[in-house]
Amino acid sequence: MNWKTFFALLARDAHVARRSLVPLLLQTFLQPMLFVFIFGRVMVSSGYMRPEYKSLLLPGIMAISMIFTGVWAVAMPLIGEFQFTHEIEDRLLAPIENHWLAIEKVCFGAAQAVVSGLAVIPAAWLLLRPGVELNLQSPVRFAGVTLLVALLSASGGLALGCSVAQTQIGLMFSMVLTPMIFFGCTYYPWSALASFPILQKVVLVNPLVYASEGLRGALVPQFPHLPVIAVFLGLLIFDALLLMFGLRQFRRKAVT
Amino acid sequence: MVVLTIKMPVSIRTRDLRKVFTSAPPLAAGGGFAPRRKNKNQPAREILALDGLSLDVNAGEIFGLLGPNGAGKSTTVGILTTRVRPTNGQAWIGDYDVWAQQVEVKRLIGVVAQRPNLDFSLTAREILLFHGAYFGVDSRMRSARAAELLDRFKLTDRADQLARGFSGGMMQRLSIARAMMHDPQVLFLDEPSAGLDPQTRLLLWEIIREYNQSGKTILLTTHNMEEADALCHRLAIIDHGRNIALGTPADLKASVPGGFLLRLRFSTHSPELLERLKTLAGVSEVRFNAEANGENSTDIYADRGGSLVSEIANLAAATSVELSDVHISEPSLENLFLHHTGRSLRE
Numbered sequence: 392m393n394w395k396t397f398f399a400l401l402a403r404d405a406h407v408a409r410r411s412l413v414p415l416l417l418q419t420f421l422q423p424m425l426f427v428f429i430f431g432r433v434m435v436s437s438g439y440m441r442p443e444y445k446s447l448l449l450p451g452i453m454a455i456s457m458i459f460t461g462v463w464a465v466a467m468p469l470i471g472e473f474q475f476t477h478e479i480e481d482r483l484l485a486p487i488e489n490h491w492l493a494i495e496k497v498c499f500g501a502a503q504a505v506v507s508g509l510a511v512i513p514a515a516w517l518l519l520r521p522g523v524e525l526n527l528q529s530p531v532r533f534a535g536v537t538l539l540v541a542l543l544s545a546s547g548g549l550a551l552g553c554s555v556a557q558t559q560i561g562l563m564f565s566m567v568l569t570p571m572i573f574f575g576c577t578y579y580p581w582s583a584l585a586s587f588p589i590l591q592k593v594v595l596v597n598p599l600v601y602a603s604e605g606l607r608g609a610l611v612p613q614f615p616h617l618p619v620i621a622v623f624l625g626l627l628i629f630d631a632l633l634l635m636f637g638l639r640q641f642r643r644k645a646v647t
Numbered sequence: 648m649v650v651l652t653i654k655m656p657v658s659i660r661t662r663d664l665r666k667v668f669t670s671a672p673p674l675a676a677g678g679g680f681a682p683r684r685k686n687k688n689q690p691a692r693e694i695l696a697l698d699g700l701s702l703d704v705n706a707g708e709i710f711g712l713l714g715p716n717g718a719g720k721s722t723t724v725g726i727l728t729t730r731v732r733p734t735n736g737q738a739w740i741g742d743y744d745v746w747a748q749q750v751e752v753k754r755l756i757g758v759v760a761q762r763p764n765l766d767f768s769l770t771a772r773e774i775l776l777f778h779g780a781y782f783g784v785d786s787r788m789r790s791a792r793a794a795e796l797l798d799r800f801k802l803t804d805r806a807d808q809l810a811r812g813f814s815g816g817m818m819q820r821l822s823i824a825r826a827m828m829h830d831p832q833v834l835f836l837d838e839p840s841a842g843l844d845p846q847t848r849l850l851l852w853e854i855i856r857e858y859n860q861s862g863k864t865i866l867l868t869t870h871n872m873e874e875a876d877a878l879c880h881r882l883a884i885i886d887h888g889r890n891i892a893l894g895t896p897a898d899l900k901a902s903v904p905g906g907f908l909l910r911l912r913f914s915t916h917s918p919e920l921l922e923r924l925k926t927l928a929g930v931s932e933v934r935f936n937a938e939a940n941g942e943n944s945t946d947i948y949a950d951r952g953g954s955l956v957s958e959i960a961n962l963a964a965a966t967s968v969e970l971s972d973v974h975i976s977e978p979s980l981e982n983l984f985l986h987h988t989g990r991s992l993r994e
Binding site for chain 2: 393395396399400402403406407410411476477478479480481482483484485486487488489646647
């Protein structure tokens with residue numbers, strides 16, 4: 392393993408991200424913050440939603456931001472660089488095994504997802520206060536869930552980025568990410584699906600369910616949430632599956 | 648204390664390289680959701696890009712792969728640079744097996760791809776600096792070398808602008824500078840002078856020669872005869888994925904029978920005339936080419952050019968055939984290619 396090359400690849404991605412910091416921030420935070428404002432503030436203040444909804448919503452918004460950031464950070468550059476501009480070729484010729492480049496992308500995407508997830512908490516708190524009751528009982532559990540969710544988003548980005556053609560980016564968002572978000576227990580707890588027993592089972596194939604339920608359990612355990620063991624198991628399995636599939640797709644793309 | 652590592656020139660070898668593409672060749676459009684074949688039993692459309700190519704490029708030489716588009720030049724470069732997996736056969740850079748020891752191979756090589764593949768999110772200088780960093784060049788050395796290369800390739804005044812806005816020629820120059828950034832022992836240049844103006848082409852040739860003189864091995868592909876002739880110590884002529892001739896440019900040119908090529912067009916095809924043409928003094932070979940569009944031409948390889956024309960015209964008149972067109976070319980690699988493949992390089 393050639394760490395010098397690995398860190399140089401990371402430095403390159405960090406450099407490029409720094410250059411596009413403002414659009415990156417807008418793209419990451421604008422949508423979730425609008426959602427927080429409308430549902431957490433407007434709907435609650437006007438009495439259409441109960442005040443507790445503020446606290447229930449926050450972990451879901453954090454999960455959405457993380458997934459969106461990680462997928463975007465890994466998938467979008469990969470789609471462009473592989474298919475159209477070939478920009479990635481220079482890095483594929485760097486003296487390191489090809490799959491390390493994919494792992495580097497995942498590390499960088501996961502780091503970005505952690506940053507965006509952690510930034511959601513104070514931002515949402517500012518928008519929603521007063522009335523957000525965060526109840527962080529175990530920081531270790533919170534850290535563990537956050538890291539696994541970050542890895543999930545970046546691995547998902549790798550899998551999508553190496554499977555989707557440039558012309559299908561719009562389709563990727565409307566067909567994959569949007570249903571994932573709506574059926575991902577982000578705006579409601581999993582237990583709320585109890586009156587739809589079949590749907591409640593089916594959504595368990597959606598990795599985002601474990602992300603939002605996991606964060607809910609770690610941040611606002613006063614609300615119903617999946618047991619911690621199910622969350623960790625679900626996240627670990629989806630992390631491993633998506634990472635393995637993503638690496639396989641990457642290898643196929645990297646060499647003809 | 649300065650530690651000098653003496654780098655020995657590195658050779659390139661391939662044995663029986665075969666490459667069959669079952670989908671569109673390298674990195675072409677299309678992704679994971681590509682339409683599946685309707686009938687699974689029906690074989691995929693196969694394109695034979697390389698058909699048993701064996702090459703030996705000596706350490707420290709400038710070696711050229713010459714051939715028309717689609718001959719397999721880029722695929723050969725792709726395999727030698729770890730970017731394409733051979734279907735069969737093996738390739739070595741120095742003592743390293745290219746497929747089995749990719750990291751060691753990547754350390755030794757610098758690659759200029761046929762199409763610009765610059766990192767468009769970076770400026771010209773950053774492209775060089777990060778490339779150096781990938782190869783573990785230390786930071787002071789990196790800056791110095793980047794500045795030197797930018798100057799050499801006349802890019803200094805645009806050095807801190809994003810490469811995205813560069814013209815084709817500038818991108819090409821920057822690609823070549825980048826490939827030299829980590830001082831590789833072997834340099835691959837796939838059609839290096841495509842898109843360069845004549846002046847820049849001369850600059851590039853000078854840089855390539857200089858780089859070679861510092862003990863580096865260079866493999867370049869081209870379909871430009873002049874370039875192959877001017878730069879290469881040895882050449883392989885490739886067509887349909889096979890090596891059809893190998894040698895120094897001078898040897899190869901001398902191997903064309905007669906040296907001069909006269910391409911003739913007659914009003915009608917007359918076997919009798921062809922027989923009589925062979926008896927003319929200095930003619931070593933006469934070939935009749937039927938062309939797809941119904942026309943035909945006759946190639947004569949001879950050791951003289953213009954002086955034959957009147958004799959040919961006389962013979963034609965004597966067999967009541969009209970000579971409608973004559974094209975004479977002097978000994979050249981172009982003729983050589985034509986001789987071996989029956990096709991012009993530009994076709």
